[in-house]
């Protein structure tokens with residue numbers, strides 16, 4: 001059965017993480033449900049210097065060749081009639097990359113006022129994987145308490161903190177190291193980075 005994943009991009013810095021994740025997922029036979037908040041669109045336009053369709057950008061700027069069986073479904077962030085707003089829609093998990101402190105706070109409070117926060121709320125109540133890439137610095141006690149609350153509720157708090165033991169050479173290397181760990185969490189095979197201790201020459205690149 002085709003795996004279904006929900007990807008949300010919110011208005012924290014680091015839209016490239018969400019873009020890189022979608023780029024990876026669409027190279028696999030997956031159904032991706034994409035939602036970008038209005039602030040997410042603005043920050044993405046500012047940071048990545050494009051506005052409009054993310055899939056078109058991924059094809060033209062990053063050379064994306066989608067898997068023939070990949071399906072991308074895009075939803076407006078205020079579309080509460082979208083499938084993922086309902087617990088009856090079965091899927092394999094949701095990633096919010098990046099996740100703003102505002103969206104984090106809303107999910108921690110159960111304040112499901114848009115498709116992103118509602119879909120995350122549904123993940124928690126239905127015990128489906130929910131991975132958040134919160135991005136802010138420094139973190140206030142409120143941010144930290146919200147993260148703790150969400151972690152206790154079952155979410156994976158996965159801040160996009162760079163590692164350097166893979167010897168990244170550019171921004172994409174740094175971003176892909178985080179994307180690789182998200183794919184690990186979702187049990188999706190990849191060759192983005194070699195797992196620590198893996199001596200298989202085919203692994204990583």
Ligand SMILES: Cc1cc2nc3c(=O)[nH]c(=O)nc-3n(C[C@H](O)[C@H](O)[C@H](O)COP(=O)(O)O)c2cc1C
Pocket residue numbers: 009010011012013037038039040043046099100101102103135136137
């Ligand atoms: C250029 C820019 C960068 C921002 N970076 C962050 C950030 O790193 N973390 C954060 O929590 N908010 C950040 N914000 C603020 C959010 O965009 C703002 O709180 C917004 O209301 C979030 O809405 P959303 O969660 O619905 O996308 C940034 C705003 C701008 C304009």
